[in-house]
Amino acid sequence: MAATPPPPAADRGSRLMLGIETSCDETAAAVVRDGRTVLSNVIASQHDLHAEYGGVVPEIASRAHAERLLPVVRAAVAQASIVLSDIGAVAVGNRPGLIGSLLVGVSGAKALAWSLGVPLVGVDHVQAHLYAAFLRDAADLVEPAMPASDVFPALGLVVSGGHTSIYRVESPVRMSRLGGTIDDALGEAFDKVGAILGLPFPGGPAVDKTAATGKDRAFDFPVSRLAKGSLDFSFSGLKTAVRYAVEGVPGSEAPAPARTPAFVADICASFQRAAVRAVLLKLDAAWSVATADGAPAYRALIIGGGVSANSRLRRECLAFASSRRVPALLPSMPLCVDNAAMIAGLGYAILADRGGVSDDLGLTAHATASTRPPAA
Ligand code: KG4
Ligand code: ZN
Numbered sequence: 001m002a003a004t005p006p007p008p009a010a011d012r013g014s015r016l017m018l019g020i021e022t023s024c025d026e027t028a029a030a031v032v033r034d035g036r037t038v039l040s041n042v043i044a045s046q047h048d049l050h051a052e053y054g055g056v057v058p059e060i061a062s063r064a065h066a067e068r069l070l071p072v073v074r075a076a077v078a079q080a081s082i083v084l085s086d087i088g089a090v091a092v093g094n095r096p097g098l099i100g101s102l103l104v105g106v107s108g109a110k111a112l113a114w115s116l117g118v119p120l121v122g123v124d125h126v127q128a129h130l131y132a133a134f135l136r137d138a139a140d141l142v143e144p145a146m147p148a149s150d151v152f153p154a155l156g157l158v159v160s161g162g163h164t165s166i167y168r169v170e171s172p173v174r175m176s177r178l179g180g181t182i183d184d185a186l187g188e189a190f191d192k193v194g195a196i197l198g199l200p201f202p203g204g205p206a207v208d209k210t211a212a213t214g215k216d217r218a219f220d221f222p223v224s225r226l227a228k229g230s231l232d233f234s235f236s237g238l239k240t241a242v243r244y245a246v247e248g249v250p251g252s253e254a255p256a257p258a259r260t261p262a263f264v265a266d267i268c269a270s271f272q273r274a275a276v277r278a279v280l281l282k283l284d285a286a287w288s289v290a291t292a293d294g295a296p297a298y299r300a301l302i303i304g305g306g307v308s309a310n311s312r313l314r315r316e317c318l319a320f321a322s323s324r325r326v327p328a329l330l331p332s333m334p335l336c337v338d339n340a341a342m343i344a345g346l347g348y349a350i351l352a353d354r355g356g357v358s359d360d361l362g363l364t365a366h367a368t369a370s371t372r373p374p375a376a
Contacts, residue, residue, distance in 0.1 A: 016080075017351075018087045018112065019344025020073070022105030023097025023125045024162065025049075025056045027068040028340035031080035031087070035348030038137050040079035041334060041341045044068045051201045055191075062100035069108045076340070087116055089358075091347020093340075094122035095366035096162075102365035110361050119358035121347040125338075126165065129158045129304035131172050131346040132331035132339070151300035151327065155286055159279065159313070160305030160338075161187035161202065164233050166286050169302060172349040178286055179231025186275060187307045189235035193242050193271050197264050207268045208310050214262070214269030219245055221274040223281065231286050233278060242271050276312045283320060302329045309336035 017035065021028040025046040031039040046064050050056045077084050092109035094102060106122070113120035156167035156175060164187075165180035184192070187204055194203015199210065221241045224234040246267060248256040257263055283301070290297030301321040307313060314330055321328035335341060351357075 016082060016086055016088050017344040017348045018073070018076070018090045019123075019340035019342070019347060020069070020090065020092045020105045020109045020112075021125070021338055021340040021343045022065040022069065022101050022108075023093050023095075024101060024338060025061050025064075026338040027065045027072050028338060028343075029069075029073040029076035030340035030344050031076055031082065032135065032341050032344035032348065035345050035352070036134065036136060038135050038335075038341045039082070040076045041339055042072050042076045042079060043334075043337075043339055044072050047201065055201075056098070058098045058100055061098055062104055065101050065104035069104060073108070073112070084112075085116065087112075087118060089113070089119040089121065089347065089351055090116070091121045091123050091343050091350075092363075093125040093128060093343045094363060095124055096368045097125055097365075099365055099367040102367070106363060106365045110363060113358070114361060119351060119356060120361070120363060121351050122359050122363045123343050123347050123350065125343070126158050126160075126163050126305075127173075127175060128342040128346040129160060129163075129308075129331075130156045130167070130169060130175070130302050131349065132304045132335040132342040133302050133329035134172065135331070135335055135341055135345050137332065151302070151329065153298055154300040154302045154329070155283065155290075155298040157279065157283060157301070157303045157308075157317075158305045159186045159303070159307035159310075161185060161191065161204075163305060164235075164279075166231055166282060168290075168298075171353075172346060173353045179233070179282065181233040181235065182226070183234050183236040184239060186233070186235060186279065187305070189239050189275060190307065190310075192239050193268070196243050196246050197259070197267060199264075204307060204310065207272060208312070210265050211268035211272045211312070212265075214265030214267070216269040216273040218266035219270035221245075221270050223274050223277045225278075225281060229285070229289075231282055231289075233282060235275065235278070238271065238274055238278070242267060272310070272312050276310070276316055279313065280316050280320060283317075287324065298324075298326065300327045300329055304331055304336065304342070306337045309333055 027044040030041040090113040154169040156169040167175040169175040190204035199206035
C-alpha cells in the first residue's frame, strides 16, 4: 500500500500550536495539533523549590521559569517530533497569575512568535482549564471529533489552587462567571488541610490519597451554603473546623487528639466529603436556576483545574451529570493540573474564532484580570 505523503510544511505548521504556561509554579510547554491532539506536554514542576516554605515564593518562581523556559520549549518540540519552524502559532497564558512568573512566559512567547513570524495569542489561564477536557492524547487510538457544538451551553466548574468558579460556558471561548469563592480556593483549602496534618506539599493529592482509607463521616465538618440562592463558595470555615479538630479548640483544656494514621485518614476523608459536597450543592443550585423554566438549560458539565483530579470530586461530578442525563467532560489526569496543552488548545480556538488575527507584541501579563484585552 502506498504511503500517504506528509502534508506540505506550511499546512503542517498552521495546524501546530505551541503553548507556554508560567502563571504559577509550573514551567510548561506543549505542542497541540488542531486544538485537539496533544503531541507533547512538558511540565517542569517547581514543587521541590517551594516545599520548605509551605507555599509558592513569587521571586523563586520567576527565576526558575527564566532558567527553565527554553529547555522546556525545546523538549516539547522534540517530543512532538517536529522542528521549531513547523510551529504555526504561539499561545501563552498571560493572565491571571503571579505577575513576575507570567512575564517570563509572555516575553518568551513574544520572542518566539516574532522570530518564527507566526501569530501570537494571549490566553486566560482559568478559561484554559475548562478547555483541557476537550484535549486528547496523541496516543489515543480513536481521535474524537472537535468539541461537539451540542455540549453547549455547558455548566463549567474550575477548581484549582487559585480559583474556584462556576461558569455558564457558551463555547470554548465564551463564558460568563456565575459565582466563585469569597475566601480560599478549593485547592488552597486542600493544601492548608494537608499542611495542618503535616502531609507533603501540595496537600491536595496527599489528602485525596490518605482519605481513601478513612471514614468520611467520622467528623461532621460544616458545609458552607452562604445566602440562599448564592452561587458563591466559602471554604475558610471548613478549614478552621479541621484545624480545631486536629489541634484542639483554642482556650479549651482538652488535649489535642493523637495523630494516629487512622485519625489522619478520617480527617482527610471527612474534610474531602464536606468540601466536595459544598461544590456539588452549588452545581445543583446553578442547574436548578437555569432549569427553573423546565427546559434543560445545560447540555453538559465541564470541569477543570488541579482539584478536578480529586477522586471523590470526579466520581460525584460523573454521578451529577449522569442523573441529569448529560455528559460530564473531565480532563485526563495529566491535564487537570497546570499545563501548556490547555493553553495551546484554547489559543487555537481563540485564533480560529477571530480569523487568525494575532495579538501584537504589546501583549502583556495581567495578575488578576480575567477579561480579555481587545485583540490588536
Ligand atoms: O490547576 P493547578 O495546577 O494550579 C492552579 O491554577 O492553582 O491546581 C493546583 C491545586 C493544588 O491546590 C493541589 O493541591 C490541587 O490542585 N490538587 C488536588 C489534587 N491534585 C491536585 N486537590 C485535591 N485532590 C487531588 N487529587
Ligand atoms: Zn491552574
